[in-house]
Amino acid sequence: xxxxxxxxxxxxxxxxxxxxxxxxxxxxxxxxxxxxxxxxxxxxxxxxxxxxxxxxxxxxxxxxxxxxxxxxxxxxxxxxxxxxxxxxxxxxxxxxxxxxxxxxxxxxxxxxxxxxxxxxxxxxxxxx
Numbered sequence: 001x002x003x004x005x006x007x008x009x010x011x012x013x014x015x016x017x018x019x020x021x022x023x024x025x026x027x028x029x030x031x032x033x034x035x036x037x038x039x040x041x042x043x044x045x046x047x048x049x050x051x052x053x054x055x056x057x058x059x060x061x062x063x064x065x066x067x068x069x070x071x072x073x074x075x076x077x078x079x080x081x082x083x084x085x086x087x088x089x090x091x092x093x094x095x096x097x098x099x100x101x102x103x104x105x106x107x108x109x110x111x112x113x114x115x116x117x118x119x120x121x122x123x124x125x126x127x128x
Contacts, residue, residue: 002113003127009078012112019061023054066111083109090120 006012027050034047071077084107089100101120108115116127 002108002110002115004112005114007079011076011078015061015076016058019057020050020054023050023057026053062111077111079111081109082107082114 027048030047034041065071066077066079067081068077086105086107087102088105089102091097091099092101104119106117106119108117114127118125
């Protein structure tokens, strides 16, 4: 199960506010555009309001958009993209640090959540 994480920046607050403002603008543009069409829509065909638009934008940003290099270059996103599989070794106090033990660390990450799995020869650990 992925767990929330945080960087020492205000990017979550500022990006969430930005997505909210974009959602309001998009909802208004959709309403305005539909009013330009001389068709009466049935009562059950509602236009999307601000909250569903915000939900979709937030989901897209959380899963994919935050990874775009352009956002890091512009200084908008500071969270490092650590997702992937990493191989290495560690030493254990169990054997007085005398041996290298091969491990693989797998990181699953979104903009707001992360899961870290460490696989060693004799054990598997997950972030809590």
